[in-house]
Amino acid sequence: MMHYRVGLGQDLHRLVEGRPFVLAGLEIPASKGELAHSDGDVLAHAVCDALLGASGLGDIGQLYPPSDPKYKDADSMLLLGDVWNLVRKAGWHLVNLDAVIICEKPKILEYRDKIRANLATCLNVDIDQVFLKAKTNEGCDEIGRQGAVAANVVCLLN
Numbered sequence: 001m002m003h004y005r006v007g008l009g010q011d012l013h014r015l016v017e018g019r020p021f022v023l024a025g026l027e028i029p030a031s032k033g034e035l036a037h038s039d040g041d042v043l044a045h046a047v048c049d050a051l052l053g054a055s056g057l058g059d060i061g062q063l064y065p066p067s068d069p070k071y072k073d074a075d076s077m078l079l080l081g082d083v084w085n086l087v088r089k090a091g092w093h094l095v096n097l098d099a100v101i102i103c104e105k106p107k108i109l110e111y112r113d114k115i116r117a118n119l120a121t122c123l124n125v126d127i128d129q130v131f132l133k134a135k136t137n138e139g140c141d142e143i144g145r146q147g148a149v150a151a152n153v154v155c156l157l158n
């Protein structure tokens with residue numbers, strides 16, 4: 001019998017001036033970027049947690065504590081590669097992964113295929129196994145005031 005597991009990952013980072021805006025390792029031109037101990041790659045972090053949740057192997061805060069100076073300005077796509085190695089070693093394969101980015105600015109959709117390609121390359125899967133949507137928060141709350149960006153990710157493993 002084939003076993004399937006779903007995973008859910010969510011993340012949010014504040015947006016501040018003087019930081020790069022990074023999604024899945026892609027730096028997107030923007031007036032503000034994610035504030036974080038690491039590079040603040042909100043999408044990479046949410047993907048890590050979705051994969052870890054589906055496989056029951058922990059969560060990103062546990063494996064890569066922000067209190068550890070080793071992860072200062074860490075490249076989160078390297079962490080994602082590391083997470084994926086753990087998950088694969090436990091015997092799991094990716095069926096698909098679906099993500100939603102929520103922010104007012106910058107506009108994300110013109111970068112969709114580059115972001116999908118970055119994730120697919122990191123996970124060594126086909127690009128059609130990875131999808132991405134982007135929404136605004138219609139001006140509501142801190143995301144709507146351009147003060148934060150959030151990512152929601154689900155994945156299916158077998």
Ligand code: MG
Nearest residue numbers: 011012042045
């Ligand atoms: Mg994060």
